[in-house]
Every structure is written in C-alpha cells, then in structure tokens.
Amino acid sequence: MARYGMVIDTRKCVGCYACRVSCQMQNELPVEETYIKFHEKETGVFPNVKNEIIPVQCQHCEDAPCVSVCPTKATYTTKEGIVLVDADKCIGCKYCMVACHYGARTQDHNTGVVEKCRFCAELVAEGKQPACVSTCISNARIFGDLDDPNSEVSKTIVKMNAQPLRPDLGKAKIYYVR
C-alpha cells in the first residue's frame, strides 16, 4: 500500500503561483479560495539578500489534528495517508481550521464546506500527478510513495535531507528542501 507524500524544494521555487492557479482550476474553486498559500522570507541586507518562497498547503499529517477534532468525522485519513473531507458530513463548524497548525484549510463561502489540498486524489488514482506537481515550472515539487525507498520522492528526501516544515508539530507528509 502506497503512502503518499511530497517534497517541495524551496530553493527551486520562483514563486510563480502556477501551482495555486492549476489547483484552483482542477478543483473548480472560486477565485478567492485557494488550497496553496505562499510565505516569503527575506533575509540579509542589500545587496547580500536572500529571498525564500515557501508554498504551504495541507501537510497530510500522520496524526492529523483536523481529523481528531472533527465532530462529524467528515475529515478522515485514507489508508494511503491522504487526508480527505467528506463534503456531505461537513457541518462547517471550522473546528478543523482552528486545529490546523498550517492554516491550510479554507471555507467555501458558497457551500460552507471546509476544504483543503486533497493531493488531487482522483488524479493520483489514475496514476497521474497532483495538478500542482505536474505544472511546477521548475520541478520544485515531487510526489510519490514515501514507503517505497526507490521512489523519486523518497530518494530526494534522503539525498537532500528534506524536512517537514515544522517537525515539532507532528509528522507531516510534505517535506521541504530549504
């Protein structure tokens, strides 16, 4: 059984927002609603400056707080480790939004459903890549099976010593190269 995860190499990310827009179109989201948010971190003083862009979305935590707090079990984790939302069960209480360490959840103002990155589960089921990964112009995103040591994602994590964004906040399935 695959256990899906992702690597985001921020040293390659040019902050182009292609992942955000392709995700919105894949998921037919309203323009104000996004699953991917961007944080900029500028360090140093002119002209010795570094700028890092950190795309953040649902980290598909192993022990996801959004899953444990959900009163209706609308948010659940699949056997493959993807955290999903059952829209029919969601009552829009926003408990999961509060519980999420990463601010990764967003409420659809039309439906009231609180949603987030789903690793494009239906594309993955067809053997394809999530929309954000397939469109990433610098190949900064790699998706695959974390349990397969020969998968590109696993090899990259080892080679680049990729780390979760906040290892202190639990085991995430998105790893960052920074």
Added chain:
Amino acid sequence: MDTKLSRRGFIKASAATAALASAGTVGFNEWSNQYVKAGANAEIKEIPSTCNACSSKCGMIGHVKNGRLWKLTGHPDHPYSKGKLCARGHGYATVVYSQDRLTQPLKRVGEKKFEPITWEQAYKEIAEKLNKIIKEHGPQSVALTEDPRASGKFYSPRFINALGSSNYYTHHVVCSNSRDSGFLHTVGVSSTSADISNAKYIMFIGRSYGDGIRPSSVQALAAAKDNGAKIVIVDPRLNNTGNLATEWLAIRPGTDLALVLAMSHVLIKENLHDMAFIKNYTVGFEDYAKELKKYTPEWAEKITGISADSITRIAIDMGKAKPKALIEQSWRGAFGCNYENSTETGRSVAMFNALLGNYQQKGGSIFGGKPNLGKLNESKHPNPKEPEAPKAGKKEFPLAYHSHGVATIVAKEALEGKMKAAIYYHSNASLGYGNPKVMKEALSKMDLVVAIDVQMSETAQLAHYVLPEVTYIERDEVIEGLSGKIPGIALRQQMVDKVHPETKPIHEIYTELAKVCGVGQYFNFSLDELNEAMLAPTGITYKQLREKGTIMFPNEEISLGKMKELKTPSGKVEFYSETYKEAGFKPIVEWIEPKVSPADDSFRLITGKQAIHSHTQTANIPILMQITKDYDLERIWINPVRAKALGIKDGDMVELKSSEATSKIRVKLTERIHPEAIFVPSHYGITSKDLKTGQGIGFGYMEHVPFDFEKWSGAGNIHEVIVKVRKVNG
C-alpha cells in the same frame, strides 16, 4: 444541499463516498473507485492547442468538461511548455468566460460612448473611410499594429500590404527592439537562443526566467543548477529567479553596458578570448580590442557599483568555462529594459558571447533551425505586392529590425498630421506603448482608429470602431512554425463553442473586411486551405496535427559545434559595423551614458514582469488579479534605507511624481532593490471602466514614461524616468 453537490466535480462523488465513509475511515482506493464511477457522467475532452497569455505561445492541452473549459495542462511535446504551464497560462484561459467580453461590433458616438452596430455596417463604414483616406493621403497614411500571434503574423501584414501600405508594426517597440537591433547588426539575427541546461556559467542581465516565464527555460535552468552551473543575475532588483542563482549583482540601473564592456576588457587582457573563433568567424576584432582598453574593471566599478574584483573574477571564470559560458540573450526590455544605451548593450552582449566562442556550441548561444513550411499557390492566391514606400520610421531608425518596426512612430506621425488611420489588433498600444497622454492625443487626431480585441481595452475606448474577436479558446489559427535546436510546428485550435454569437476569429474579420475594401482577391482562401498548404512539404496531415497539436521534427535537429555563415554584410560576427557607420553611428561599440540620472532626493523608476501578468491583458482576469490582491503585488518596491530617510514605512501610501504624471500607491519595503531605483510591476493601472476587475488597481508605469525614442533602435526609453516620492495619507 443540491448546490453544494452540483458545483464541483469531486463533490459529485461524495454521495457514493459517504456511504463508505459512514462505515468508518475508507481506504483511498475504494474512495477513488467510487469517485471515478460517480464522476463518469462528465464528458471530458482533451484538445491540444497553444497558449495566448504571453508571446511564447506555449503548447497546452485544454480539458473541456461537458463543453466548458475546465482546466489546462502543459503540452508535453511543445519545446516551450514541456508538459508545464505557468500561472498566467492557466488563468488567462478563463478570459473566454469573462463578464467583460466584447460581444458585438461597436461604433463610437461620443466621448467613450459606443453603440452596437452590425458587422455589415462596421465593414462598410470602415472600408469607406479607409479608401477615402488612402485616396486623399496615400496608403502610407494608414498603419496596422499588433501584438503578434500565429494568425495575426500572417493576416495583419498581408492586410495592410493589400491596402498598399508598408506600415506594419509590433509591440516590440516596448519589448526587445534594442536587443533586436544590437544583435541583428552583430550576428545577423535579432535573437539567438541559449543552451541553458548544458551551460556551466550563465549570466542574465535584466532577464528573469521566473517572472517572464517560459516553463522549459525554468526547467533548463533548474537542471543547470542541479549540474553545478554558476548562475549570475545582473539586475537592480533581486528578481524571482534569484532562488536559482548563485550570485546577484545589484547593478546601478542603466549601467549594464559598462559591466559588459569591462568584462570584455578582462577577457582580452587575460588572453581568455577564443582566438580561433575570432580569427575564423569575426571581423573588426583589432579595432574593437583597441577601443576596449579604456574600459577597465576599475572604470566600470565607479559607474556600475559592482566591485572591480567581482567584474574581474566573473569574467575570468566565464573565460575559463567557455564555450559553455554565456550571457543569455534576454527578451522583453532586453538588458535592463529600454535605456538610451540598450541597443549598444545588446551589441556588446552579442560580442561578449563571440569572445567566448560560444556560438553554435553545446552550452552556448544557438542559432536555431526553422521548419520547412509550404505557401499558398500564388497563381491561385496572389500575394499583395510589397509596397514601394518604406515603412514609416525606417528613415529615422535605419538600424531598427524591419519586421517589428517602431510602432510608436504611428503616434508621432499622427500628431504631425501625416498618419490618418490606424488599426490595432490584439494591442493595447494606448496604455502599453509609451505615454498614454500622448497616445490618446495622437489617436484623437486620426480620422479612423479601429480596434480588434476581446475586451474593451484603453485603446478600444479611443477607437472609432471596435470589432469583437472570439478568444483564443474559441478559434483555429494559422500553423505556428517553431524554430530551435529541433524545429517543429504547433496549432492553436478551438476548444469550446463560441460563447458570444456575434464575435468572429481574426482570419474571418480580415477576409471579410478586405472584400468590402475591394482587396478581397488577396484573401480568396480559407484558413484550412492555408494550413494545408503550409503542411504540404512536411508530410504531416492536417488531421495528425489536429490530434497532436504540437509536432517536432527531430530529424532536422541542428548540429552543434559547427558555425554557420551569418546574415551580416560580412557573413561573420561584426565587431566593426559598416551598417552602423552608414547610419551615422560609431561602428565600434562604446560606453553611452543613460539619458537621465537620479539625484540624492529622487529615484529611477524601473519596471518588469510579474509571473502572473502579461502586458495589460491579464489585469482583468479575476483568478490572476486575486493573487495580486492576496499578496499586495501592485505595490512599488523601495529600499528600506531610502524609505527611512523619507519617513516611509512598509505598506504606507506614497505619492510618486515624475515629469509626466503623479500616482498614489502603497510601498513594499525590501532589501531586494537598489537604493537608487523604485520598481513598479508593469501590468497595472487599468483605466477602462469596462474592465471591472482590473480597473483602479495599481498604476500604469507608462504614464510616467516620456514619449521618446532611443536613437539606435527606436525603442521606447521606458527606463529613462526619474521620480520623487513622498508619504501621503491613504
């Protein structure tokens, strides 16, 4: 509950999912099986085509769900997309469903007041006026300007030539005119390409792959970085490609030429130039080398602000890495955009690459190959004669690249009473080509202005007639030839049915208008016939091309390592240019001061692309403009040291004043900008009230740009702008 279920594809599956989920946590495979079953009702078609969100026209695949454009993916075979699309590529496609589309022909009946008319009336009145103007003032009083795309490139020059005029222009006057001229008279082509993924040392000057995006270029640069290439960015601002760079040279704006001259000096002084290449493939090296003696790194340090040590070190390292080292050829606003010295910067770059002997070498600068495409049978489909009178602007700017021309000459001649009619197709010249005040005055002086567009641009607002085109999502186009290491072809084709019945594709508009103008004999073919004729020598059928969208010709891959004869007068790289001399310019490249310089209390206003916007056409796209809103991307960049002295904090509202205009805008304080410069992203400041999403966000930097021509190429001097800034209340 129904709306909740119906709005999204994946939610449609939720009823099935819920049944499983209620029994406990479902497995992903069960979930996805249920999803696929539940989602099977939607009819999804995948149609290969090309993008229109910028001039690259990347290959893309439209995914159409139940007849409506749903999403896009990059075409895997197209050399620019290589399976990827940028944000503007994804987002601009939604223009097809824009609330602000033009839906019928319009005639101006007052200041910014229009009434709908029929196509027949529009054609009749436009043709009558055009013919009257041509009869009274000659065909050279008529001009056509466009931001060229596949069909426009074929039909627009043909249409204006059919009317007897040679006045065809492109947007390059505010894009790459400088580079085009500098390169043309040095290496015989207006642009080379670069073998980035194999290069060991890459320098970018004022060019950002991460902002003016072609996805394959970014992939190549990321690959070069993985391979350990040195990547140097020369720019007054640390642009978004900075993450991929090994070094940022925060150059004083307008001084790139000094840097390149000094690096060239070092190469020759250290004997790191490729003498064999110079002997075999260049002319005028001795004169050039003599001139370069005075351009020492110490001299350049004072001008550029880059230390002599850095200049020397980088030049030596590039010399050692040759021929897998290059200065990239740049594009929009080549080499730090359009300064008075930009053509000479372009020329010096082409020469620096010659010193490195990197032309037609692996990891160097490349002259690409072109596909061999057919033409219409001229006996059946006559070509309009090439008009004898030269293109307006040719006399003033003999060095300018002929195919692009100097588009703003149309405004100048209109103000002088010489140009009487102008057609703008897919071009927002009045906002994007220099000073909007001047452009507005110029357009108001003309007897006839026609705008062909998909939305009510600022230029359309000034037109007498506005003709509504279908969007690129709703039309087939002329086949696009792709030149490069491997040549190929791509086809833009229709993905969805026409949204507004009274809109037409450009080939139909030109064909029908030409008939009414009395020159229909030059348009006696269908688009399909034209495309079939173009395909004939390739052995590819139209059906095959329609199915694949992009087809490459790997058998025609150019061979590297072999220099070819160039299209310069000497057939070689010209360090010394007789053409320059004849045109009244120095035949040897030399240092030229920027036209204006900031003082202690002022700044130079510089501009550039952001990854999500293109010209001004994307400003009215909600999915893209929302990113601007979410991240305050319309703000100007200012260095914190300068801001502090002016009492300005991050997010403050300021007034920005130049010789031409005053704007109010909020500031972004960042160490990523040279203290002497203010950066403003180039796609904002929409004033057309009919563009509801874009209107009023940010300001248009062109408002601050004096109406001016760079002496060599005729390019707009869009970076020769000085501004003062003061804090005001928001």
